[in-house]
Amino acid sequence: ARRRSTTLAKALGEASSIATRSGKEFAVVGGWSTVIRNTGRVSHPGTRDVDLLFSEGATKEALKNVVSTFLDSGYLLSAKHEFQVLRMLPVGGRSFVFNVDLLHPHEGEVKGELCVDQLSFPIPHEDFKSTFVFTKSIALPNAGFVFDGFVAEESIEFLMPDGTKANHVVPVIDEVGLLATKSKSCMVQKRPRDIFDIYLAISNPRNRDAFRSNLCRLKDTHERVFASLECIGDGLDKWEGKFGAPPVFAERGVDFKEAAGVIRSFLKDLGFGLPTSC
Secondary structure (H helix, E strand, O other), X not given: OOEEOXXXXXXXXXXXXXXXXXXXXXXXXXXXXXXXXXXXXXXXOOOOOEEEEEOOOOOOOOXXXXXXXXXXXXXXXXXXXXXXXXXXXXXXXEEEEEEEEEEEEEOOOOOOOOEEEEEEEEXXXXXXXXXXXXXEEEEEEOOHHXXXXXEEEEEEEEEOOOOOEEXXXXXXXXXHXXXXXXXXXXXOOOOHHHHHHHHHHHHXXXXXXXXXXXXXXXXXXXXXXXXXXXXXXXXXXXXXXXXXXXXHHHHOXXXXXXXXXXXXXXXXXXXXXXXXXX
């Protein structure tokens, strides 16, 4: 069904449109995937950055045209994070800078350099050195599986930055993709929303039958990725004990203990037992 975006989704509408024009296969991941897919009674607080995962991004300069298209569309280079392009947009009479993260899938454990060079600029990286500035993409571990049928197309009407309305079909990871890509990051204290996003995906999947079917397919075709879902239990242990309940649950009117019970019941149904110290 076609849905209209909020004003803060201007960045998503424009970024997804630019990525589509580049011709490269991609999917929206991160917080926006939960915002777009959530249809339950619990509202999502939203997100202000855009995470785009490109299937070919692990290859050097594979996204050269993607970066060029963003820059030609008025985006800026980030002086701090080489895997980001930035867009200034007006909100409430003030200018805000929104970031678009360029990601690529990396299979196995990420060791050493996380980034891949995509487009170089004749600007010295440091004084007295000949190396140039690169715009890069950054690794999203074990995410390549999402392009094997775990991406859904959502038709959304966006209010674009120039004030016009435009309909875009946005490829976004489904609930199974969200669980797998957040199964380890939910253990990080500075990412309290990840366990909340996991709860929403489990409790309010867009299509419960498709959700269950895709979980089974993940187990059959990507066993190692499926096994990583057990790490959600480790993350939950940390939030219940060491970290304390993430404030986002209370802010959205959700009892954290009840939510934790839903997550644990889900993991038990999948056949997972005790946490495995992921």
